[in-house]
Amino acid sequence: MARPDLTRVEEIARGMWITFKSMFEKPVTVQYPETKRPVKSRFRGRHVLNRYENGLEKCIGCSLCAAACPADAIFVEAAENTDDQRFSPGDRYASTYEINLLRCIYCGYCEDACPTQAITLEHEYELSYYNRRDAIFDKDALIVPVPDGGKITPQKVEPGTFNRAIPEMEDPTD
Amino acid sequence: MEPALILEWVIKSAILLLFGLTGFAYLTLLERRALARIQVRIGPNRAGPFGLLQPVADGVKLIFKEELIPAMADKVLFILAPIITVLPAFVIWAVIPWGRTVIIAGREINLYLADVNVGVLYLTAVASIAVYGIVIAGWASNNKYALMGGLRSSAQMISYEIALGLAMIGPILLAGSMSLVDIVEAQHKTGWYFIPQILGFIIFLLAGLAEINRAPFDMPEAEQELTAGYHAEYSGMKFALFFMAEYIKMIAIAAIAATLFLGGYRLPFVEISAAWEPLVLFGKIFVLLFGMIWVRATLPRFRYDRLMAFGWKILLPLALINIFLTAVVVVLKG
Numbered sequence: 245m246a247r248p249d250l251t252r253v254e255e256i257a258r259g260m261w262i263t264f265k266s267m268f269e270k271p272v273t274v275q276y277p278e279t280k281r282p283v284k285s286r287f288r289g290r291h292v293l294n295r296y297e298n299g300l301e302k303c304i305g306c307s308l309c310a311a312a313c314p315a316d317a318i319f320v321e322a323a324e325n326t327d328d329q330r331f332s333p334g335d336r337y338a339s340t341y342e343i344n345l346l347r348c349i350y351c352g353y354c355e356d357a358c359p360t361q362a363i364t365l366e367h368e369y370e371l372s373y374y375n376r377r378d379a380i381f382d383k384d385a386l387i388v389p390v391p392d393g394g395k396i397t398p399q400k401v402e403p404g405t406f407n408r409a410i411p412e413m414e415d416p417t418d
Numbered sequence: 419m420e421p422a423l424i425l426e427w428v429i430k431s432a433i434l435l436l437f438g439l440t441g442f443a444y445l446t447l448l449e450r451r452a453l454a455r456i457q458v459r460i461g462p463n464r465a466g467p468f469g470l471l472q473p474v475a476d477g478v479k480l481i482f483k484e485e486l487i488p489a490m491a492d493k494v495l496f497i498l499a500p501i502i503t504v505l506p507a508f509v510i511w512a513v514i515p516w517g518r519t520v521i522i523a524g525r526e527i528n529l530y531l532a533d534v535n536v537g538v539l540y541l542t543a544v545a546s547i548a549v550y551g552i553v554i555a556g557w558a559s560n561n562k563y564a565l566m567g568g569l570r571s572s573a574q575m576i577s578y579e580i581a582l583g584l585a586m587i588g589p590i591l592l593a594g595s596m597s598l599v600d601i602v603e604a605q606h607k608t609g610w611y612f613i614p615q616i617l618g619f620i621i622f623l624l625a626g627l628a629e630i631n632r633a634p635f636d637m638p639e640a641e642q643e644l645t646a647g648y649h650a651e652y653s654g655m656k657f658a659l660f661f662m663a664e665y666i667k668m669i670a671i672a673a674i675a676a677t678l679f680l681g682g683y684r685l686p687f688v689e690i691s692a693a694w695e696p697l698v699l700f701g702k703i704f705v706l707l708f709g710m711i712w713v714r715a716t717l718p719r720f721r722y723d724r725l726m727a728f729g730w731k732i733l734l735p736l737a738l739i740n741i742f743l744t745a746v747v748v749v750l751k752g
Contacts, residue, residue: 256717263456263716273460 283367288350290368291343293387294361299394301331301387302362304409305338309354309363317347318354327406329398334409341383345371359410422525430531434511442665443473449711456715483654488560491651495558500652500659503551506544507666513537514673515599517683517695529683529696530599537598538590541674542583545629548663549575552648555660559651567647570722571631577729578628578635581621584737588618589678591744602682609686612679614747617740619679621733623709626671628729630664633714635725668710669703676702 274281283289294302305322323339331337354363373379390396447462447469454461465471487496517529534540549572556568589611590596593604605611612619628635649660676682680702683695690698720728 259716260712263712266458267452267455269458271455271460272458275460 283369287367287369288352288365290345290366290371290381291348291354291363291386292366293338293341293363293383295388295390295394296333297391297394298399299390299396300333300399300406301337301397302360303338303341304332304334304360304362305336305341306359308357308359312353312357313348314351314353315347315349317344317349318342319344325406327403328400330401330406331397331399332409333406333411336409338383341386342380343386344380346373346376346379426525426527427531430527431512434531435508438508438511438666438669439662441669442662443477445665445669445707446476446661447472448707449714452708452711453715456712477658480655480658485654485656486651488651490560492558492560495554496651497656499551499555499558500656500663501551502554503548504659504663504666506547507663507670510541510544510667510670511673513540513598514670514677515602515683516699518692520692529692533597533599536596538586538596538601538678541598542579542586545582545667545670546575546579548667551663555652556648559648561651563646564648564650567650571648574628574631574635574725574729577726578625578733581729581733581737582625582629584734584741585618585622585625586678587741588615588744591741591748598677598682602677602684605681606684606686610679610681615679615740615744617736618744619675621737621740622675622679623706625729625733626675627710627713628725630667630671632664632668632710634717634720636719668707672703672706672710673699675706680706 296302305320307320307322310316310318310320319340319342320338321340322336325331325335325337350365352365355361355365371379450472451461451469462469462472465475487493512531513534515530515533519526519528521527552571552575553568556564556566556571559565589601592608592611592614593601595601595604601611627633649657652660676699682702683699684690685698
């Protein structure tokens, strides 16, 4: 008959004790829909289109984001600005801006390509849709609200004040 | 036989069946919650308060699942196997006493279905039938993994059944009766049998775990090497029947262990009202069930050859020694 191995019994007892102790620890579960974990500041969630403080759109309709997009998820159509109907600084603005969030891989290349920092990936990650059409976010859905003190676009502005599409770089090393 | 007696038996049977089914449902919930707590999680808590409706949701889901029968399977046996597995798990409850006598509407009612004078023999006999269901399930699936699972299961259950049966002999020797009611009443006078029968109790628990295919002896269901073993081809309610059999047998083994070694429905030396006795038994069953879940959360699965070696080379000789010592002590004390 085999001799009962005492060290092995001891090991089992220690294992049982560890699992017993762990029962009284605080659960690590996050009860998701009720409590949400904060995301990191560099988290790449859904895109937004930003505005300047005066309410003008940063997007100038250059389509560099669409060119940079590896998933071909972005569609941009540009139109001419006038001083009576001004959407963004410079000559042109994005009359149509659509991102197909089912195609998007959230790589952030559009953000890197953007010359005016108009498109940024923010922290919204609850992206689910009942049909594919709802996954295509158009400009109205992507653009941020007008900040306090700004005016809604299109704005009527003094001629010659917003001729430069790309703002002066404040810190060239940035 | 008077009609009222038949009615009494029918009602008691219905209570036992309902206890088995709800016990099964809520044991799955208890297991999931307890495993979750041990793994520092919360577990299912969405369906109803504290997840109490989770078993209902699971049941509804299983009922609406498609019932697949493999094309080359032996259809009759394939359908018969889960039934053969689940029936003994219910039938075993007939001899387990859950209280003495209560008086309801001027009628003395014994809180057990049958006080068979070979009760322990009945337990071992009925418990063994389930092996057929598992072997047949493995065979009828016409699937090599299922067949291997069924074979392993039969080998395991046969080897551990011997140790299980031998461990039951200890309380029989001490009580001088095979009737479960007599064994419980004897423990009321002398104290629980797990103290003089500590070796037998441990052997019973280990062999019991192996008999009902629970971790760490859940060899027949090994997911990694057998893709869930004998029930690999089963789906929907037929799978639920296997699942049900496993959990009801868990409760049954806990009830048998409580009856044979932990004084069943009675507290030692203290008299309590007969109406409270089912709760005493329930408490003991609950503690043992929690122990089974706890063991599952802790220990990984044994290797198959070690499992067989453990059963034949350690448990069986220990059980024989236990019987020998018990018999000597019983004879010497007269």
